[in-house]
Amino acid sequence: xxxxxxxxxxxxxxxxxxxxxxxxxxxxxxxxxxxxxxxxxxxxxxxxxxxxxxxxxxxxxxxxxxxxxxxxxxxxxxxxxxxxxxxxxxxxxxxxxxxxxxxxxxxxxxxxxxxx
Numbered sequence: 001x002x003x004x005x006x007x008x009x010x011x012x013x014x015x016x017x018x019x020x021x022x023x024x025x026x027x028x029x030x031x032x033x034x035x036x037x038x039x040x041x042x043x044x045x046x047x048x049x050x051x052x053x054x055x056x057x058x059x060x061x062x063x064x065x066x067x068x069x070x071x072x073x074x075x076x077x078x079x080x081x082x083x084x085x086x087x088x089x090x091x092x093x094x095x096x097x098x099x100x101x102x103x104x105x106x107x108x109x110x111x112x113x114x115x116x
Contacts, residue, residue, distance in 0.1 A: 014108040034072040036064040
């Protein structure tokens, strides 16, 4: 009973698991806008909480000028995708910086694959 208002808010606010797949399109669009080369892949899914909160891990390879990569990460974090960047590793490369970004994107999962 106590969690009911929060569960409703999660269901309305977070994407469903089926809708998380569009994150890869969003990443590619933001990377293009910010002048960053990116490779994106989803990883392991987290353990669904009793109120339906879950996440899936992701990994991105990034390449470009340092300032472009910083802008890219900032744009992703502020883009309303409910993602968390867990780790960023950058090294100087032949065309700026090369790196890996690891994180999680959250979604609502009531066990049926829908938000209802």
